[in-house]
Amino acid sequence: MNDHPSAALAAFAAKLRAEDIPAAVLRRSEDLFLDWLGSTLAGKSARAVQAIERYALAMGPTLRNGDAGGAEVLISRRLTSPHFAAMVNAAASHVVEQDDVHNGSVFHPAAVVFPAALATAQATGASGREFLAAAVAGYEVGIRVGEFLGRPHYRIFHTTATAGTLAAAAATGRLLGLDAETMLHAFGSAGTQAAGLWEFLRDAADSKQLHCAHAASAGLASAWLARDGFTGARRILEGEQGMAAGMSSDADPARLTVGLGERWATAETSFKYHASCRHTHPSADALLALMREHRLGADDIAEVKARVHQGAIDVLGRVVVPATVHQAKFSMGTVLGLVAEFGYAGLDEFDRHFVAPRVAEFRDRVAMQLDAEVDAAYPQRWIGKVQVRTRDGRILDARVDQPKGDPGNTLSRAELEDKARRLAAYGDAATPAEMGTLIAGVWALERTPHIGRLLGT
Amino acid sequence: MNDHPSAALAAFAAKLRAEDIPAAVLRRSEDLFLDWLGSTLAGKSARAVQAIERYALAMGPTLRNGDAGGAEVLISRRLTSPHFAAMVNAAASHVVEQDDVHNGSVFHPAAVVFPAALATAQATGASGREFLAAAVAGYEVGIRVGEFLGRPHYRIFHTTATAGTLAAAAATGRLLGLDAETMLHAFGSAGTQAAGLWEFLRDAADSKQLHCAHAASAGLASAWLARDGFTGARRILEGEQGMAAGMSSDADPARLTVGLGERWATAETSFKYHASCRHTHPSADALLALMREHRLGADDIAEVKARVHQGAIDVLGRVVVPATVHQAKFSMGTVLGLVAEFGYAGLDEFDRHFVAPRVAEFRDRVAMQLDAEVDAAYPQRWIGKVQVRTRDGRILDARVDQPKGDPGNTLSRAELEDKARRLAAYGDAATPAEMGTLIAGVWALERTPHIGRLLGT
Incomplete structure (x- = not known):
C-alpha cells in the first residue's frame, strides 16, 4: 500500500x-x-x-x-x-x-x-x-x-x-x-x-x-x-x-x-550571485569571462548573442523593454548591460541603473539564441555561452560551465x-x-x- | 487594452x-x-x-x-x-x-x-x-x-x-x-x-x-x-x-x-434534490420515473443500466464499493439502490443505509454505460436515461429531460x-x-x- x-x-x-x-x-x-x-x-x-x-x-x-x-x-x-x-x-x-x-x-x-x-x-x-x-x-x-x-x-x-x-x-x-x-x-x-x-x-x-x-x-x-x-x-x-x-x-x-x-x-x-532571474546568470558570467579575457569595455561590444536553453527563452523572451526593476531582472539585455558596465548585476545596480541610457543601449545590442548543447545539458547543467561581435569586427566566444554560486563554484x-x-x-x-x-x-x-x-x- | x-x-x-x-x-x-x-x-x-x-x-x-x-x-x-x-x-x-x-x-x-x-x-x-x-x-x-x-x-x-x-x-x-x-x-x-x-x-x-x-x-x-x-x-x-x-x-x-x-x-x-453527486441525479430521477410508471419495487429489478455522459464515468467510475458516506454519494449503484428502496437519496438515507445489505445488493445490479445522446447534450443538458431488466424478463426504458432541481423543474x-x-x-x-x-x-x-x-x- x-x-x-x-x-x-x-x-x-x-x-x-x-x-x-x-x-x-x-x-x-x-x-x-x-x-x-x-x-x-x-x-x-x-x-x-x-x-x-x-x-x-x-x-x-x-x-x-x-x-x-x-x-x-x-x-x-x-x-x-x-x-x-x-x-x-x-x-x-x-x-x-x-x-x-x-x-x-x-x-x-x-x-x-x-x-x-x-x-x-x-x-x-x-x-x-x-x-x-x-x-x-x-x-x-x-x-x-x-x-x-x-x-x-x-x-x-x-x-x-x-x-x-x-x-x-x-x-x-x-x-x-x-x-x-x-x-x-x-x-x-x-x-x-x-x-x-x-x-x-x-x-x-x-x-x-x-x-x-x-x-x-x-x-x-x-x-x-x-x-x-x-x-x-x-x-x-x-x-x-x-x-x-x-x-x-x-x-x-x-x-x-x-x-x-x-x-x-x-x-x-x-x-x-547576480540579483536577477537565474536564467540570465550563465550568460552574464560568460560575458564577464569574455570581457576579462579580452580586456573589453562595454563600449567595445557591438553585439552579444546569448546562447541559451529553451527555458530561458520561455521565461525571459517576453521582456523587451523593462518597465520596472523587477521586470528588468527578467531582461537578458538589461542584465548583460549591467554586467558589462559594472561587472556585477546586484540589487543596487538594478535599482539605480536599470534604465540608464548606457545600459539600455547595451540591452538593445543583446539577442538570445537557442543553443543545442546548452539546451541538452539543461536543467542538470546551466552552461553559459556568449558570442560577441566587437566594434572592431572580431567575433569572440566564451563559455562557463558553472556560473558563480553553483555547487561546483559555490560561495x-x-x-x-x-x-x-x-x-x-x-x-x-x-x-x-x-x-x-x-x-x-x-x-x-x-x-x-x-x-x-x-x-x- | x-x-x-x-x-x-x-x-x-x-x-x-x-x-x-x-x-x-x-x-x-x-x-x-x-x-x-x-x-x-x-x-x-x-x-x-x-x-x-x-x-x-x-x-x-x-x-x-x-x-x-x-x-x-x-x-x-x-x-x-x-x-x-x-x-x-x-x-x-x-x-x-x-x-x-x-x-x-x-x-x-x-x-x-x-x-x-x-x-x-x-x-x-x-x-x-x-x-x-x-x-x-x-x-x-x-x-x-x-x-x-x-x-x-x-x-x-x-x-x-x-x-x-x-x-x-x-x-x-x-x-x-x-x-x-x-x-x-x-x-x-x-x-x-x-x-x-x-x-x-x-x-x-x-x-x-x-x-x-x-x-x-x-x-x-x-x-x-x-x-x-x-x-x-x-x-x-x-x-x-x-x-x-x-x-x-x-x-x-x-x-x-x-x-x-x-x-x-x-x-x-x-x-x-438528492444528497449525492449531481452526476447521479438524472439516472436517479429516471429510475424513479420508471419504477412509478411500471409500479416496480426494488426487488422486481434484476439489472439497471444507467446511460450517462463521459463526465459521470470519469467522476463516478472509480467508486465500486463505497467505504464512507461521502464516497457513497459518488457511487451510482448506491444512489440508485437508495432511490429504489426509499424513493429518495437524502442525507438520512445515506447516513443510515449506504451499506445496508439490500442497498448493497441493488448496487451490484447497476452498471453505467456511455450514451451518445446524453453525452452530446452534456453539460448544457443533463438527460437521465436508464434501462431496467426486470426479474420477469422485461426490458424497460425511461428518461427524464430535466432532473428535479433543474431550472425548468426547480424547487x-x-x-x-x-x-x-x-x-x-x-x-x-x-x-x-x-x-x-x-x-x-x-x-x-x-x-x-x-x-x-x-x-x-
Missing part, C-alpha cells in the same frame, strides 16, 4: 533524522538558511510584500511575546500565527531575486521551505537540529517534485509555487512529527492546492510574491491539518487525476524517489555573510550589529535547544 | 449594479443564498469541516461583537476575520453535497461565492442589495470561467475549486467597490492560485472541503490585495501562460463574455425552506425558531441596510 512513489517520498520526509544527514549537508543547510534570511530582509520595503503584510495584519492575529504558538514576521518583527508568518516571510524572500535555486528542478527551495519551517519551529519550540533536518526534508521533497514535473510543467507553471506546496508541507510535517501515513495526507492536501502560472510575467505583476506566500502557507496548513486527521489523496503526484496528469506531460515517477537518503539534492542547490561562508549583510542593509531591515548576532546564531543552530525569535525583542 | 476577454469579464463584475439585474434573477439569488445557508449548517459536524475550523481558530483571530471587520463562522457562531470565516464556511457548505450546481459549467457556485461574499459583506457592513449584486457577479463570472475551461479541464480538475477562486474574487471585489482595472488584478491573483485535483476521490479523502475553503479564501484575499494595489496578470484566463494554457485543451475565450448582462447564468443554476420557495430546515436540523446547527428568523431575513435581504450577524448574538 505504501510502495508507490508519493508514499515513499512521504515516508522519507517523515522519517528523516538529523543523524541520517551528512554533516556537509547540514552545514550547507545552514548556509542556505542564512542566504534565505538575507533575501527575506532585503524584501522588506517592496510594495507587494508590504501589501501582503498588511493583509496578514488585517486577517491574522497579532501576538505578544509569551503568547503560545507565535511566529515572527521578519520584515516587521511582528509576532503572528504560523500561517501568516509563513505567508509574509515567503512573499518577502523571493522579491529581490537573490534566493537560492536548484538547477535540475528549476525550483527555489528556500523561498517556500524556510518560511514554513521557521514559523512552525518557532511556534512549537523546535530545536535547531530538528529545524535543519526539517529544512533538508523540504528541500529533498520539493526538488524531486520539481524534477518529476519537469520542463513541460515549467513552461506554464512556476515550479516554486507548485512543487513548493509539497516542500513546505514536508518541512512542516517533519517538525510536527507526522508519521509516514500522516505525511502522505499532508502531501495530498498540499498537492491539490498547488498553483502558480507564469502569465504574470508579461505584465510585471506581483504574482511571484503571492506564489511563494501561497505555497508556504498552503503547505504549512496541509501539514497542520494532517496532524489533526485531515486526509488527502495518496497519489497526488503520480495518480491518474493528480498533479502530473493535470499539469505536466512527461512526468516520470521514478524521479520522485531516486537516491532518497543517498543523493542529497539540498547540497546541489545554487546560491545566486564561501565569508561571501555568504557579506551577501546577507548587503541584503539586510538594502532592505534597511536589520542593523549591522543585529546581522552579526543573527549570523552567529545561524552558525550555532545545531546546538540551539529551541528556535526563538530571530530579530524581535 | 481592456478589450480582451478577462478584462471584459472583470469590467462586467466591477460595474454590475443591482438595478441592472432582473428582479427574477435577484429573487433567484435569494433562493440560492438560503439553499447555501442550509447546506453550510448541515456541514457543521463533519470531521473535515471541524478540522478546518480548528485550524482557523489556531491561526486566525477570534473577535467579539463590536470589533471592527469581523465575519461569522456559521457552524461555530464565532466571529473572526473575513479570510477565515470564508475558509470555514466554504469548507462546510459542500460537504453534504446538497449545494447548488450549474450544469453547463459543472460548477458549484454557492460553495465558493457566498462564503467570500458574506464574510466581506459582514466585515464592511454592506447592504443586502449590494450583497445580492455581488453574489450575482460571482455566479456570472465563475460559471463563465467554468464553461471556458470546459470538459478537458474537468476531467482532472475540480472546477469548483479552480473557477471558484475567480468567482470568489469577483463577488468580493464587487463588495469592495473595485473598479474594472483593479478587478482585473484581483482576477490575476485569483487565477494564479487556482487549484484542485480530482485525485482525492479514489481515496475518499477530505480534499473537496479544502478545495472550497481554498477557493473562497484565496479569491477573497485576491480582491482585498487588489484593493491595496497588489497587481496580477491581465490575461490570467486566456493568456499564453494562463489558466487555460496550463489546465485545459479546448478553452474558447468567447465563452467568457458571451451574453454578459443579457444571459443570466445565475438563474440557470440547479438546486440539488419552490416552500420546498427550499423545507430543505433548509431539514439541513439545519441534520447539522444540529440551528433551532427551528432560529431557522424561521433566518429564512425571513433572507426573503427580506433586498431591504436590509447592513448585513449583520446571521446566527450569533
Whole structure:
C-alpha cells in the first residue's frame, strides 16, 4: 500500500533524522538558511510584500511575546500565527531575486521551505537540529517534485509555487512529527492546492510574491491539518487525476524517489550571485569571462548573442523593454548591460541603473539564441555561452560551465555573510550589529535547544 | 487594452449594479443564498469541516461583537476575520453535497461565492442589495470561467475549486467597490492560485472541503490585495501562460463574455434534490420515473443500466464499493439502490443505509454505460436515461429531460425552506425558531441596510 512513489517520498520526509544527514549537508543547510534570511530582509520595503503584510495584519492575529504558538514576521518583527508568518516571510524572500535555486528542478527551495519551517519551529519550540533536518526534508521533497514535473510543467507553471506546496508541507510535517501515513495526507492536501502560472510575467505583476506566500502557507496548513486527521489523496503526484496528469506531460515517477537518503539534492542547490532571474546568470558570467579575457569595455561590444536553453527563452523572451526593476531582472539585455558596465548585476545596480541610457543601449545590442548543447545539458547543467561581435569586427566566444554560486563554484561562508549583510542593509531591515548576532546564531543552530525569535525583542 | 476577454469579464463584475439585474434573477439569488445557508449548517459536524475550523481558530483571530471587520463562522457562531470565516464556511457548505450546481459549467457556485461574499459583506457592513449584486457577479463570472475551461479541464480538475477562486474574487471585489482595472488584478491573483485535483476521490479523502475553503479564501484575499494595489496578470484566463494554457485543451475565450448582462447564468443554476453527486441525479430521477410508471419495487429489478455522459464515468467510475458516506454519494449503484428502496437519496438515507445489505445488493445490479445522446447534450443538458431488466424478463426504458432541481423543474420557495430546515436540523446547527428568523431575513435581504450577524448574538 505504501510502495508507490508519493508514499515513499512521504515516508522519507517523515522519517528523516538529523543523524541520517551528512554533516556537509547540514552545514550547507545552514548556509542556505542564512542566504534565505538575507533575501527575506532585503524584501522588506517592496510594495507587494508590504501589501501582503498588511493583509496578514488585517486577517491574522497579532501576538505578544509569551503568547503560545507565535511566529515572527521578519520584515516587521511582528509576532503572528504560523500561517501568516509563513505567508509574509515567503512573499518577502523571493522579491529581490537573490534566493537560492536548484538547477535540475528549476525550483527555489528556500523561498517556500524556510518560511514554513521557521514559523512552525518557532511556534512549537523546535530545536535547531530538528529545524535543519526539517529544512533538508523540504528541500529533498520539493526538488524531486520539481524534477518529476519537469520542463513541460515549467513552461506554464512556476515550479516554486507548485512543487513548493509539497516542500513546505514536508518541512512542516517533519517538525510536527507526522508519521509516514500522516505525511502522505499532508502531501495530498498540499498537492491539490498547488498553483502558480507564469502569465504574470508579461505584465510585471506581483504574482511571484503571492506564489511563494501561497505555497508556504498552503503547505504549512496541509501539514497542520494532517496532524489533526485531515486526509488527502495518496497519489497526488503520480495518480491518474493528480498533479502530473493535470499539469505536466512527461512526468516520470521514478524521479520522485531516486537516491532518497543517498543523493542529497539540498547540497546541489545554487546560491545566486547576480540579483536577477537565474536564467540570465550563465550568460552574464560568460560575458564577464569574455570581457576579462579580452580586456573589453562595454563600449567595445557591438553585439552579444546569448546562447541559451529553451527555458530561458520561455521565461525571459517576453521582456523587451523593462518597465520596472523587477521586470528588468527578467531582461537578458538589461542584465548583460549591467554586467558589462559594472561587472556585477546586484540589487543596487538594478535599482539605480536599470534604465540608464548606457545600459539600455547595451540591452538593445543583446539577442538570445537557442543553443543545442546548452539546451541538452539543461536543467542538470546551466552552461553559459556568449558570442560577441566587437566594434572592431572580431567575433569572440566564451563559455562557463558553472556560473558563480553553483555547487561546483559555490560561495564561501565569508561571501555568504557579506551577501546577507548587503541584503539586510538594502532592505534597511536589520542593523549591522543585529546581522552579526543573527549570523552567529545561524552558525550555532545545531546546538540551539529551541528556535526563538530571530530579530524581535 | 481592456478589450480582451478577462478584462471584459472583470469590467462586467466591477460595474454590475443591482438595478441592472432582473428582479427574477435577484429573487433567484435569494433562493440560492438560503439553499447555501442550509447546506453550510448541515456541514457543521463533519470531521473535515471541524478540522478546518480548528485550524482557523489556531491561526486566525477570534473577535467579539463590536470589533471592527469581523465575519461569522456559521457552524461555530464565532466571529473572526473575513479570510477565515470564508475558509470555514466554504469548507462546510459542500460537504453534504446538497449545494447548488450549474450544469453547463459543472460548477458549484454557492460553495465558493457566498462564503467570500458574506464574510466581506459582514466585515464592511454592506447592504443586502449590494450583497445580492455581488453574489450575482460571482455566479456570472465563475460559471463563465467554468464553461471556458470546459470538459478537458474537468476531467482532472475540480472546477469548483479552480473557477471558484475567480468567482470568489469577483463577488468580493464587487463588495469592495473595485473598479474594472483593479478587478482585473484581483482576477490575476485569483487565477494564479487556482487549484484542485480530482485525485482525492479514489481515496475518499477530505480534499473537496479544502478545495472550497481554498477557493473562497484565496479569491477573497485576491480582491482585498487588489484593493491595496497588489497587481496580477491581465490575461490570467486566456493568456499564453494562463489558466487555460496550463489546465485545459479546448478553452474558447468567447465563452467568457458571451451574453454578459443579457444571459443570466445565475438563474440557470440547479438546486440539488438528492444528497449525492449531481452526476447521479438524472439516472436517479429516471429510475424513479420508471419504477412509478411500471409500479416496480426494488426487488422486481434484476439489472439497471444507467446511460450517462463521459463526465459521470470519469467522476463516478472509480467508486465500486463505497467505504464512507461521502464516497457513497459518488457511487451510482448506491444512489440508485437508495432511490429504489426509499424513493429518495437524502442525507438520512445515506447516513443510515449506504451499506445496508439490500442497498448493497441493488448496487451490484447497476452498471453505467456511455450514451451518445446524453453525452452530446452534456453539460448544457443533463438527460437521465436508464434501462431496467426486470426479474420477469422485461426490458424497460425511461428518461427524464430535466432532473428535479433543474431550472425548468426547480424547487419552490416552500420546498427550499423545507430543505433548509431539514439541513439545519441534520447539522444540529440551528433551532427551528432560529431557522424561521433566518429564512425571513433572507426573503427580506433586498431591504436590509447592513448585513449583520446571521446566527450569533
